[in-house]
Amino acid sequence: xxxxxxxxxxxxxxxxxxxxxxxxxxxxxxxxxxxxxxxxxxxxxxxxxxxxxxxxxxxxxxxxxxxxxxxxxxxxxxxxxxxxxxxxxxxxxxxxxxxxxxxxxxxxxxxxxxxxxxxxxxxxxxxxxxxxxxxxxxxxxxxxxxxxxxxxxxxxxxxxxxxxxxxxxxxxxxxxxxxxxxxxxxxxxxxxxxxxxxxxxxxxxxxxxxxxxxxxxxxxxxxxxxxxxxxxxxxxxxxxxxxxxxxxxxxxxxxxxxxxxxxxxxxxxxxxxxxxxxxxxxxxxxxxxxxxxxxxxxxxxxxxxxxxxxxxxxxxxxxxxxxxxxxxxxxxxxxxxxxxxxxxxxxxxxxxxxxxxxxxxxxxxxxxxxxxxxxxxxxxxxxxxxxxxxxxxxxx
Ligand SMILES: [Zn+2]
Numbered sequence: 537x538x539x540x541x542x543x544x545x546x547x548x549x550x551x552x553x554x555x556x557x558x559x560x561x562x563x564x565x566x567x568x569x570x571x572x573x574x575x576x577x578x579x580x581x582x583x584x585x586x587x588x589x590x591x592x593x594x595x596x597x598x599x600x601x602x603x604x605x606x607x608x609x610x611x612x613x614x615x616x617x618x619x620x621x622x623x624x625x626x627x628x629x630x631x632x633x634x635x636x637x638x639x640x641x642x643x644x645x646x647x648x649x650x651x652x653x654x655x656x657x658x659x660x661x662x663x664x665x666x667x668x669x670x671x672x673x674x675x676x677x678x679x680x681x682x683x684x685x686x687x688x689x690x691x692x693x694x695x696x697x698x699x700x701x702x703x704x705x706x707x708x709x710x711x712x713x714x715x716x717x718x719x720x721x722x723x724x725x726x727x728x729x730x731x732x733x734x735x736x737x738x739x740x741x742x743x744x745x746x747x748x749x750x751x752x753x754x755x756x757x758x759x760x761x762x763x764x765x766x767x768x769x770x771x772x773x774x775x776x777x778x779x780x781x782x783x784x785x786x787x788x789x790x791x792x793x794x795x796x797x798x799x800x801x802x803x804x805x806x807x808x809x810x811x812x813x814x815x816x817x818x819x820x821x822x823x824x825x826x827x828x829x830x831x832x833x834x835x836x837x838x839x840x841x842x843x844x845x846x847x848x849x850x851x852x853x854x855x856x857x858x859x860x861x862x863x864x865x866x867x868x869x870x871x872x873x874x875x876x877x878x879x880x881x882x883x884x885x886x887x888x889x890x891x892x893x894x895x896x897x898x899x900x901x902x903x904x905x906x907x908x909x910x911x912x913x914x915x916x917x918x919x920x921x922x923x924x925x926x927x928x929x930x931x932x
Pocket of ligand 1: 843883
């Protein structure tokens with residue numbers, strides 16, 4: 537079957553949405569079938585006769601799956617061998633390969649039904665929280681360690697991870713302690729042996745900075761690991777020294793909590809006009825884009841700090857890049873009251889401007905004739921519409 541974009545170009549929006557959903561369902565079923573077949577192939581160890589020393593090698597070299605795809609499918613296959621219901625749930629789309637990966641090491645005959653039911657339609661982060669409740673781990677010790685300077689050097693792959701660190705003695709960097717998630721980064725014991733990369737030295741490119749990690753350890757407890765610059769570590773040390781009377785251990789967690797409390801207070805005052813003693817706001821000037829402090833506070837509280845756009849499948853969950861959006865566009869006479877202002881993420885604010893005026897959110901025209909008709913009907917003008925799209929709201 538030929539796959540080209542033009543296969544879908546002729547579809548209406550409604551039909552394209554329906555087609556994509558149908559294709560995603562087919563993909564889930566195909567993946568579940570593939571995993572079921574891998575269960576059987578693995579049990580018969582047919583990969584040996586094919587010249588592969590492991591199922592992982594077979595999946596990557598014969599089936600041409602990526603390492604990540606192979607690992608996820610093998611992990612799911614081995615979990616499904618113990619708990620066949622996993623295949624049904626994968627085919628339905630109620631759980632994903634990722635959540636199976638998080639759950640797999642913890643599933644038992646007694647708990648698998650309960651855990652699989654709780655994980656349905658949950659994100660990886662939510663399932664990690666469930667596991668943290670089920671199998672709480674102890675707090676990790678705070679540590680600050682200096683990372684080696686990144687260079688293009690010969691070393692073996694994968695990069696080593698070490699957990700042996702001094703505690704707040706070595707200036708430079710808060711060091712990662714262990715891989716974020718056993719599911720995301722660890723190989724199963726069975727595969728580790730046969731698929732570990734060759735220990736021969738290989739030339740590796742300059743390593744990318746490690747992403748920050750926030751991983752649940754236990755109920756209400758998280759492990760956070762970040763890479764900091766020397767200046768930030770120096771700030772931490774100065775804060776530790778200044779707070780010795782109240783935080784004698786210099787615990788970074790306690791200091792970050794204090795610092796974040798102050799930062800949030802400052803941000804809320806400047807961005808949301810939060811205050812302990814709100815004054816009655818003055819009515820806005822007749823034609824001003826200014827959004828009064830009382831309106832900002834009220835809108836933020838009402839919308840819960842979340843984009844309030846509601847699509848056909850539900851409300852947008854975005855909490856970043858938020859803007860105060862004029863429900864009735866400013867260009868066509870909208871004013872700034874709690875009733876007429878709403879929170880939108882940047883993309884939905886642009887999307888609504890596009891819907892209203894036929895402009896893309898970057899401000900380029902998508903349909904000049906339609907645009908003119910809309911703006912003429914609404915009594916606006918093109919220049920007003922263009923200003924609207926970048927954006928028709930104050931950023932939060
Ligand atoms: Zn949104």
